[in-house]
Amino acid sequence: MSEVKKIATRESYGNALVELGKKYDNLVVLDADLAGATKTGTFQKAFPERHIDCGIAECDMMGIAAGMSTTGKVPFASTFAMFAAGRAYEQVRNSIGYPHLNVKIGATHAGISVGEDGATHQCNEDMALMRTIPGMVILNPSDDVEAKAAVEAAYQHEGPVYLRFGRLAVPVINDKPDYKFVIGKGIVLREGKDVTIFATGLCVSETLAAADKLAADGIDAKVVNIHTIKPLDEELVVKAAKETGKVVTVEEHSVIGGLGGAVAEVLSEKAPTKMLRIGINDVFGESGPAVKLLEKYGIDANGIYAKVKAFV
Amino acid sequence: MNKLELQKTANEVRKGIVTAVHSAKAGHPGGSLSAADLFTYLYFQEMNIDPKEPKKADRDRFVLSKGHTAPGLYSTLAQRGYFPTEDLKTLRHLGSYLQGHPDMKHIPGVDMSSGSLGQGISAAVGMALSAKMDGADYRVYTLLGDGEIQEGQVWEASMFAGFRKLDNLVVIVDNNGLQIDGSIEDVCSPYPIDKKFEAFNFHVINVADGNDFDQLEAAFKEARETKGMPTAIIMKTVKGKGVSFMENEAGWHGKAPNDAEYEIAMADLEKAGEALCQK
Numbered sequence: 001m002s003e004v005k006k007i008a009t010r011e012s013y014g015n016a017l018v019e020l021g022k023k024y025d026n027l028v029v030l031d032a033d034l035a036g037a038t039k040t041g042t043f044q045k046a047f048p049e050r051h052i053d054c055g056i057a058e059c060d061m062m063g064i065a066a067g068m069s070t071t072g073k074v075p076f077a078s079t080f081a082m083f084a085a086g087r088a089y090e091q092v093r094n095s096i097g098y099p100h101l102n103v104k105i106g107a108t109h110a111g112i113s114v115g116e117d118g119a120t121h122q123c124n125e126d127m128a129l130m131r132t133i134p135g136m137v138i139l140n141p142s143d144d145v146e147a148k149a150a151v152e153a154a155y156q157h158e159g160p161v162y163l164r165f166g167r168l169a170v171p172v173i174n175d176k177p178d179y180k181f182v183i184g185k186g187i188v189l190r191e192g193k194d195v196t197i198f199a200t201g202l203c204v205s206e207t208l209a210a211a212d213k214l215a216a217d218g219i220d221a222k223v224v225n226i227h228t229i230k231p232l233d234e235e236l237v238v239k240a241a242k243e244t245g246k247v248v249t250v251e252e253h254s255v256i257g258g259l260g261g262a263v264a265e266v267l268s269e270k271a272p273t274k275m276l277r278i279g280i281n282d283v284f285g286e287s288g289p290a291v292k293l294l295e296k297y298g299i300d301a302n303g304i305y306a307k308v309k310a311f312v
Numbered sequence: 313m314n315k316l317e318l319q320k321t322a323n324e325v326r327k328g329i330v331t332a333v334h335s336a337k338a339g340h341p342g343g344s345l346s347a348a349d350l351f352t353y354l355y356f357q358e359m360n361i362d363p364k365e366p367k368k369a370d371r372d373r374f375v376l377s378k379g380h381t382a383p384g385l386y387s388t389l390a391q392r393g394y395f396p397t398e399d400l401k402t403l404r405h406l407g408s409y410l411q412g413h414p415d416m417k418h419i420p421g422v423d424m425s426s427g428s429l430g431q432g433i434s435a436a437v438g439m440a441l442s443a444k445m446d447g448a449d450y451r452v453y454t455l456l457g458d459g460e461i462q463e464g465q466v467w468e469a470s471m472f473a474g475f476r477k478l479d480n481l482v483v484i485v486d487n488n489g490l491q492i493d494g495s496i497e498d499v500c501s502p503y504p505i506d507k508k509f510e511a512f513n514f515h516v517i518n519v520a521d522g523n524d525f526d527q528l529e530a531a532f533k534e535a536r537e538t539k540g541m542p543t544a545i546i547m548k549t550v551k552g553k554g555v556s557f558m559e560n561e562a563g564w565h566g567k568a569p570n571d572a573e574y575e576i577a578m579a580d581l582e583k584a585g586e587a588l589c590q591k
Contacts, residue, residue, distance in 0.1 A: 055472065057472070059430075059434070060465055062434070063432075063469065064434050064441065065438060068442045070438075070439060071439055073445075091431055091465075095428075095431045099416050
């Protein structure tokens with residue numbers, strides 16, 4: 001088997017910004033002293049005059065982005081998910097969400113795959129927080145191809161967008177000629193009749209691997225990539241739930257309020273379905289290598305396989 | 313406008329504030345009245361704006377960081393012709409576009425939604441930065457409360473503005489000395505305010521009486537002439553200015569007058585208006 005190409009979606013974010021920056025003069029990038037880590041440093045090198053380092057002041061950065069957007073610029077405000085969605089939640093809500101300003105929030109280092117930095121920096125709550133803001137679009141791409149497409153879609157979308165990226169290099173799985181990214185549209189990656197597994201972010205590739213193992217055991221799993229957490233592809237969720245009768249969600253996020261929460265909300269109202277939420281089970285993370293953490297918290301291929309097998 | 317015309321206009325703005333807050337049975341008259349002269353000066357004298365084209369790209373911008381004094385801003389915008397003064401009576405009513413705090417999506421002339429303290433100044437900094445990046449010559453003004461500057465974000469924004477030498481930005485502090493819980497000196501003193509802004513690389517102008525148009529004119533002229541750094545205008549004002557029983561009373565920070573109080577307040581302002589007409 002040939003070596004699978006891996007790249008962290010934060011790298012994709014930085015690269016995509018450079019490409020978009022060449023096309024669009026009104027694109028500006030803001031950072032809070034993490035340009036090296038969020039990978040917007042590549043944009044800074046290419047367009048120093050359009051990169052603004054706000055210093056370690058995330059709340060101020062969100063406000064500056066809001067103000068700039070009122071003058072016709074399209075700011076991408078970048079920092080770790082913990083500080084974008086957590087620390088600056090109220091600024092995002094009141095200065096960006098309420099006036100529905102055209103600000104894009106590039107949140108890197110989401111989830112426990114932050115690794116060694118530990119619980120203070122492992123944000124497993126960002127999607128839950130952002131989902132509560134009316135009009136906020138939430139994109140959680142699964143690989144390099146999808147991340148770049150998501151950044152472009154976010155630029156084209158009029159209104160606030162929260163983009164979620166990871167620190168860990170993940171396999172490229174969407175490098176296909178027919179791949180198409182549309183905000184709000186899930187992608188069926190594998191057909192199956194026994195259970196539907198909705199996965200998002202880096203858990204998509206792990207879920208595909210888990211589906212292979214399940215198939216070897218005679219369990220036929222349908223796998224759907226939900227890159228847009230909000231607005232959720234309700235039509236696809238309901239249709240797949242009715243087809244397979246059982247539903248699993250997989251995310252590198254708390255089981256409260258993220259993909260699992262969103263799918264449960266829709267299904268409980270429109271198509272009550274037996275369901276299992278796989279994610280971080282309402283606990284804080286801890287220090288350790290990212291891959292080991294994914295294993296320990298049961299969101300790697302083996303963990304997903306075991307849980308789905310027991311569920312089905 | 314000459315000084316007398318500005319005074320007359322400010323008096324009308326004050327009537328609109330009292331009327332709006334009375335009709336709403338809620339709102340913040342104290343800090344609206346203390347800043348009524350400042351609002352009037354900005355919209356009738358200082359700023360390059362056009363009520364017929366509220367979104368004109370090269371207009372000067374104003375961000376009411378102390379968003380709870382929306383009645384002051386709305387009354388001024390109405391006087392300036394952005395919308396009918398009659399609409400002020402719908403302030404805070406269900407279905408009215410005049411929300412309790414500034415709402416840029418629905419109110420003509422409002423450049424930024426605000427109300428959560430400490431946030432407006434950052435947006436103003438963003439606008440000023442955009443102007444610098446684009447080589448545009450519009451200016452950006454933002455009004456903060458002296459209690460508001462207890463918010464840490466104000467100093468994040470100030471550090472950035474000073475560092476970036478945003479000389480197209482004017483930060484105004486309405487130093488009326490009172491916040492909801494009492495005197496700012498008793499609650500959590502922000503003094504010395506001027507030294508703080510100086511330390512953040514602002515050109516600081518202390519205005520002894522921010523309810524005096526001559527002093528406002530001198531301050532804004534100096535701000536306009538200041539190059540290479542943002543300006544902070546710290547203006548001493550009287551909270552509740554113009555309404556006898558509201559002046560210097562913290563209790564009138566966020567309370568509406570009842571019918572009897574409304575009559576007294578309007579009588580105060582009518583009398584002041586008549587006195588101005590005698591001049």
